[in-house]
Amino acid sequence: METTDHKLASKSASAAGRKQPEAATARTLWTGFEVPGLAEEVSSGDREKQSPSVPICGVVLRDRTSVEMVRNPSSGAVALLRREPGGKTTITREVACDGYRYVATAAASQIPHLPAEPMPYGSTTALFSAVAEFITKYSDLGDDEVALLASFSLSSFFGECLTLASSLLLFGAPLPAVALMRVLACVCRHPVLCLGSSVTGLAPELRPTRLICQSDAGTERQLAGFQFSGFTTQSAHPRQISGASVIYAADGELKTPFANLCLQLLVPRGNCSFGPPEQEREAATITSLQNQLLMYRLENYVKVKDSEFDVPEFYGPSREYARTLGRCIVDAPEVQARLRTLLQARSDAERTEDARTLDAVIVDALVVCCHERRPWVHVGEIAKLTNAILKSEDETVELTPKQVGGRLKAMQFRTTRLDSGGRGMYLLNGECARIHKLGRALGSVSVDKGLLGCRYCKNE
Ligand SMILES: [Zn+2]
Numbered sequence: 001m002e003t004t005d006h007k008l009a010s011k012s013a014s015a016a017g018r019k020q021p022e023a024a025t026a027r028t029l030w031t032g033f034e035v036p037g038l039a040e041e042v043s044s045g046d047r048e049k050q051s052p053s054v055p056i057c058g059v060v061l062r063d064r065t066s067v068e069m070v071r072n073p074s075s076g077a078v079a080l081l082r083r084e085p086g087g088k089t090t091i092t093r094e095v096a097c098d099g100y101r102y103v104a105t106a107a108a109s110q111i112p113h114l115p116a117e118p119m120p121y122g123s124t125t126a127l128f129s130a131v132a133e134f135i136t137k138y139s140d141l142g143d144d145e146v147a148l149l150a151s152f153s154l155s156s157f158f159g160e161c162l163t164l165a166s167s168l169l170l171f172g173a174p175l176p177a178v179a180l181m182r183v184l185a186c187v188c189r190h191p192v193l194c195l196g197s198s199v200t201g202l203a204p205e206l207r208p209t210r211l212i213c214q215s216d217a218g219t220e221r222q223l224a225g226f227q228f229s230g231f232t233t234q235s236a237h238p239r240q241i242s243g244a245s246v247i248y249a250a251d252g253e254l255k256t257p258f259a260n261l262c263l264q265l266l267v268p269r270g271n272c273s274f275g276p277p278e279q280e281r282e283a284a285t286i287t288s289l290q291n292q293l294l295m296y297r298l299e300n301y302v303k304v305k306d307s308e309f310d311v312p313e314f315y316g317p318s319r320e321y322a323r324t325l326g327r328c329i330v331d332a333p334e335v336q337a338r339l340r341t342l343l344q345a346r347s348d349a350e351r352t353e354d355a356r357t358l359d360a361v362i363v364d365a366l367v368v369c370c371h372e373r374r375p376w377v378h379v380g381e382i383a384k385l386t387n388a389i390l391k392s393e394d395e396t397v398e399l400t401p402k403q404v405g406g407r408l409k410a411m412q413f414r415t416t417r418l419d420s421g422g423r424g425m426y427l428l429n430g431e432c433a434r435i436h437k438l439g440r441a442l443g444s445v446s447v448d449k450g451l452l453g454c455r456y457c458k459n460e
Pocket residue numbers: 370371436447450451454455456457458
């Protein structure tokens with residue numbers, strides 16, 4: 001939520017501060033908060049006379065005072081944390097400002113992980129490593145993928161500062177994908193685990209990190225709204241829905257062009273399990289990470305908003321991702337450099353994709369399948385073969401099954417759902433003939449070499 005929503009003026013932000021219980025000597029900001037009468041700012045009689053309360057999940061006032069939602073890990077009580085630009089921080093039930101009384105939204109109950117209070121994080125690099133370490137512990141992902149996810153986590157804390165909110169598509173089997181979504185929920189801002197894309201059940205003041213476990217037609221319609229702020233839903237109560245999102249796309253048949261603006265990740269089958277027992281065991285670690293990430297947001301909000309980080313030599317959506325993720329990494333050029341390397345392959349792929357050379361490699365992979373006399377082939381296998389050929393040619397580009405599926409479609413190959421292994425193609429005679437013909441046109445190495453006994457190779 002932006003300050004302008006409620007016309008907050010900086011002068012009233014400071015004027016409105018009533019006497020707070022002194023927390024300076026206490027070990028935690030929560031000390032005394034729940035003792036009746038002590039932390040109450042206004043008696044209930046006074047309250048009725050006041051303006052109605054406005055539920056919020058977090059706001060930065062014009063004088064740069066931040067108001068954030070926090071949850072007491074021992075009692076579960078939700079309150080507001082108020083941090084003035086000078087660093088003075090208090091926990092309070094409500095923040096009065098410009099005739100409004102801000103209170104924590106009741107929808108906080110939908111958010112499984114909230115910080116308790118800000119906690120020092122050392123340095124950006126240290127925080128980045130701590131987040132990465134947590135993801136690594138509960139996934140079978142490689143260092144590069146984990147680094148990308150850690151960047152995603154940081155960027156989820158600065159949605160209002162970004163041109164493009166990070167979105168991530170997960171491919172692969174459902175169990176490891178759900179486990180990874182739960183892991184990400186521990187390290188993202190205001191995570192909400194959703195069954196589908198519907199926003200009707202979500203309070204409008206919530207701007208959560210959506211973790212959608214099932215892609216549906218609504219997801220395709222709303223994806224652009226998740227990615228770009230300012231675009232509202234058209235209904236009796238228009239609302240903005242932008243914010244970081246993670247969507248499980250299974251075998252990747254999203255039709256919207258905005259799917260190309262998502263980061264993409266194939267979750268390996270062996271991905272570790274992560275559910276309520278692990279969550280309980282790690283409760284203290286999760287709260288500690290959320291606390292540090294909250295401090296990171298509080299201290300760096302303005303820097304991220306003003307950042308002009310860019311990688312002009314990048315191409316297409318990769319450049320926007322470099323901006324989005326890179327801006328959220330403050331005072332850590334080495335982490336930014338790492339990110340640049342990670343996105344380089346994606347940028348190369350987008351560039352190469354335009355040059356259409358990837359099509360030739362995909363067709364080459366299909367020719368190999370014809371030569372193996374396979375009756376059918378899964379898109380995932382085509383992707384694997386394609387990547388093997390690319391690797392053998394010293395290319396760093398790797399294609400996801402989704403990208404391969406897209407290119408196949410563009411080349412007018414029909415894919416259908418073969419079995420539980422996902423979509424694929426039947427290699428009937430007509431199809432093999434077409435593959436060879438196209439291979440010849442695109443300069444496929446395998447057709448060029450020819451296979452003894454293959455009637456399509458001979459066919460000039
Ligand atoms: Zn042949």
